[in-house]
Amino acid sequence: MDKFDGMRHEDFPILSESVHGRKLVYLDNAATTQKPQVVLDAIAEAYSKWNANVHRGVHHLSQVATQKHEEAREKVAELIHAHSSEEIIFTKGTTDSLNMLARSFGDAMVKEGDEIVVSQLEHHSNIVPWQMLCERKKAVLKVIPLREDLSIDIEAFKGLLSDKTRLVSVAHVSNVLGIVNPIEEIITLAHERGIAVCIDGAQSVPHMAIDVQQLDCDFLVMSAHKMYGPTGLGVLYGKKKWLDQLPPAEGGGEMIEHVSFEKTTYNVLPYKFEAGTPNYVGSYAFGKAIDYVQSIGLEHIAKHEHSLAEYIEQELSKIEQVRIYAAGKEKAGAVSFNVYRGDGALIHPFDVGVLLDRQGVAVRTGHHCAEPLIDYLGVPGTVRVSVGLYNTKEDIDAFVVALKKAIMMLE
Numbered sequence: 001m002d003k004f005d006g007m008r009h010e011d012f013p014i015l016s017e018s019v020h021g022r023k024l025v026y027l028d029n030a031a032t033t034q035k036p037q038v039v040l041d042a043i044a045e046a047y048s049k050w051n052a053n054v055h056r057g058v059h060h061l062s063q064v065a066t067q068k069h070e071e072a073r074e075k076v077a078e079l080i081h082a083h084s085s086e087e088i089i090f091t092k093g094t095t096d097s098l099n100m101l102a103r104s105f106g107d108a109m110v111k112e113g114d115e116i117v118v119s120q121l122e123h124h125s126n127i128v129p130w131q132m133l134c135e136r137k138k139a140v141l142k143v144i145p146l147r148e149d150l151s152i153d154i155e156a157f158k159g160l161l162s163d164k165t166r167l168v169s170v171a172h173v174s175n176v177l178g179i180v181n182p183i184e185e186i187i188t189l190a191h192e193r194g195i196a197v198c199i200d201g202a203q204s205v206p207h208m209a210i211d212v213q214q215l216d217c218d219f220l221v222m223s224a225h226k227m228y229g230p231t232g233l234g235v236l237y238g239k240k241k242w243l244d245q246l247p248p249a250e251g252g253g254e255m256i257e258h259v260s261f262e263k264t265t266y267n268v269l270p271y272k273f274e275a276g277t278p279n280y281v282g283s284y285a286f287g288k289a290i291d292y293v294q295s296i297g298l299e300h301i302a303k304h305e306h307s308l309a310e311y312i313e314q315e316l317s318k319i320e321q322v323r324i325y326a327a328g329k330e331k332a333g334a335v336s337f338n339v340y341r342g343d344g345a346l347i348h349p350f351d352v353g354v355l356l357d358r359q360g361v362a363v364r365t366g367h368h369c370a371e372p373l374i375d376y377l378g379v380p381g382t383v384r385v386s387v388g389l390y391n392t393k394e395d396i397d398a399f400v401v402a403l404k405k406a407i408m409m410l411e
Contacts, residue, residue, distance in 0.1 A: 055271075
């Protein structure tokens with residue numbers, strides 16, 4: 001057994017729980033990850049030791065809370081190698097980050113007839129905000145098609161770019177298929193035309209080392225809860241040159257410098273984009289999650305999870321009723337498949353998921369908030385298995401045994 005396997009189970013209390021009388025096997029990490037004890041302790045510490053609203057408070061508790069909140073911002077900047085922490089905007093999550101960007105960038109940079117480019121692989125969060133922008137500004141949403149192997153068609157992408165293209169927004173990793181997209185090439189091609197690029201890093205930042213300066217992306221979005229942190233916290237990274245010229249997406253407290261009935265002036269970065277009381281408890285807990293991940297090393301996590309994804313595909317390929325999507329492609333911790341009866345009829349993924357759950361195995365079934373991709377595949381949904389740093393080959397073996405039993409019951 002790989003020495004990495006199992007070494008972290010004890011850090012995650014929920015992994016000791018039972019489901020339907022069976023030991024929990026949690027393989028739904030692309031939806032959300034479980035939380036290590038250090039994160040749970042951080043939340044309790046914040047509310048029991050130093051809870052107070054951040055910024056502008058002269059009393060001790062407020063100053064402590066402010067310091068911890070801003071230290072967390074620094075940790076995020078270090079995690080993704082941002083040039084400065086002022087390029088790190090805290091949001092409610094990836095969805096909120098994309099909506100904020102669509103409002104702010106859209107108001108300032110998009111006019112009637114302009115174009116926004118996304119891919120066929122996108123999560124709804126990277127489709128709907130841009131659709132809303134296009135409806136508001138009478139702009140045009142263009143979609144990068146897929147090749148037969150379900151990878152992004154780079155040649156078609158080149159043909160979509162024009163003088164009217166204002167932004168390209170693509171997922172680094174498909175939340176359905178786990179495919180790692182060629183974002184370096186996408187960024188280079190877009191920048192050659194002077195086009196800004198946003199990277200949806202929700203499914204990549206927890207699974208691999210990211211350097212936004214090396215990638216040269218203009219924006220990157222992510223969620224804390226997909227990286228062993230709490231829910232309700234996200235990040236919008238933006239190059240300072242962009243954030244300086246973009247208007248705030250929301251108004252209220254914190255994001256202002258001075259308010260009068262005649263005129264309001266805005267705060268400095270990053271605060272001009274952070275209206276209202278921030279989730280300072282969430283940021284502190286996420287900082288602890290980052291510390292935890294960094295103590296292991298993202299390069300080690302990536303290697304471990306890549307090995308598990310390969311093992312999943314290897315074992316699934318032995319089951320004749322299973323069809324794996326994008327088999328053999330480079331993946332970051334997620335594998336999607338469906339099960340078919342001997343007569344070729346699809347077994348609904350929901351039925352597969354229910355029977356796996358009855359055996360203590362948690363996977364995700366459905367369209368995974370990516371209906372255009374699922375429609376393209378011509379199925380009602382898929383079964384998705386997604387791993388985290390605490391998963392082991394024994395978890396995969398338990399899943400495969402449970403899947404075989406489910407297939408026997410459903411055929």
